[in-house]
Amino acid sequence: MGVIYIGDRETGKTSLALELAHPNHQYVSVLYPPYSQLKALLYSDVEGRTTATDASQSIYDRNLEIEVVVPTQRKKIYTDWIDTPGEIWRSSWQQTNPELWENFLETARKSEGVLLVVPPYREIIRKDDRIxxxxxxxxxxxxxxxxxxxxxxxxDCPHVKHIALCLNKADLIEGIDLKREAQQLAYHPQKSRLNWMQRNNYVFKRFFRPVRSQIAQLNQRPSSLAVKCFITSIYNRELLELPWIYLGTYLRSDT
Structure with a gap:
């Protein structure tokens, strides 16, 4: 299945991808590139953190092959991880860089799923001298x-059937206890407390209400597009895996 992994810069996509590839996985694993290769590429031992995407590069595209264990089978998700500068949305940039813009659109047009990573906004960040x-x-x-x-x-995404909206860095949000949230939302094939609709309703009502009209607009698209909301953090594996399990559950395995 084809998925694009996307979001604005500095939303934590690199850290999420590296943590997803960690060998200590549950239901989601990165088959390629291997963790050691991805870490060598994305992590700086000197800085003790993932490296920032080079802002001078117009579009940064990597491929990830991800395997998801769902109740009846294992599914592979072929993922285009795309970083873009903010300027890409300006018509002047698109006119100046037509080939780059068209390549970006081509990837989007053929994708059946999207995992969009967004940051928390300032008003919900907890009060902390370190933040x-x-x-x-x-x-x-x-x-x-x-x-x-x-x-x-x-x-620009005519074939997309499922969008996973991920509010990342949930560990920085006021009042959030990651362990408690994971107990509420986590996926267990035989004993999950909530189904996908219930998980979505829970996260949507707590964190995505400021864009409720926009999400409703997407859900009303004639092509039966489904949008689901998630919270993610590199500090909780169960929350990290959830959007990928959702995509693996509902998207076709032959894309």
Whole structure:
């Protein structure tokens, strides 16, 4: 199945991908590239953190082969991980870089699933001297960014059937206990507390209500597009795997 893994820069996509590839997995594993190769590429031992995507590169594209264990089988998700600069959405950039823009659109057009990573907005970040709120956009800026993604999905992703919206860095959100959230939301083939609709309703009502009209607009698309909401963090494996398990459960295995 074809999926694009996407989001604005500095939302934590690199850290999420590296943590997903860690050998200590449950139901989701990265088959390629192997963890050692991905870590050598994405992690700086000197800085003790993942390396930032080179902002000078117009579009950064990597491929991930991911395997998801669902109740009746193992499914492979062939993923295009794409980083883009903010300028890519401006018509002036598109006119100046037509080949890059068309290549980006071609990947989007053939994808059946999307995993979009968005950051938390400033108003829900917990008060902590170690966290600089200026590193996060305001709620209004967050909504405007989301509007841009909605337009992209509606006009440039004709074959997308499932979108997993991931509010990342959930560990920084006020009032969040990752362990408790994982106990509520985690996937267990035989004994999950919630189904996918219930998980979505729970996360949507707590974290995505500022963009409820935009999500409703996407869900009403004639092509039966389904949008589900998730919270993710590199510090909790169960929450990290959930959006991939969702995509693996519902997307075709032969894409």
């Amino acid at each position: 600089d709120p200026e590193n996060f956009v305001t709620q209004q800026q967050w909504i405007r960014r989301f509007d841009r993604w909605v337009e992209f999905f509606q006009h």
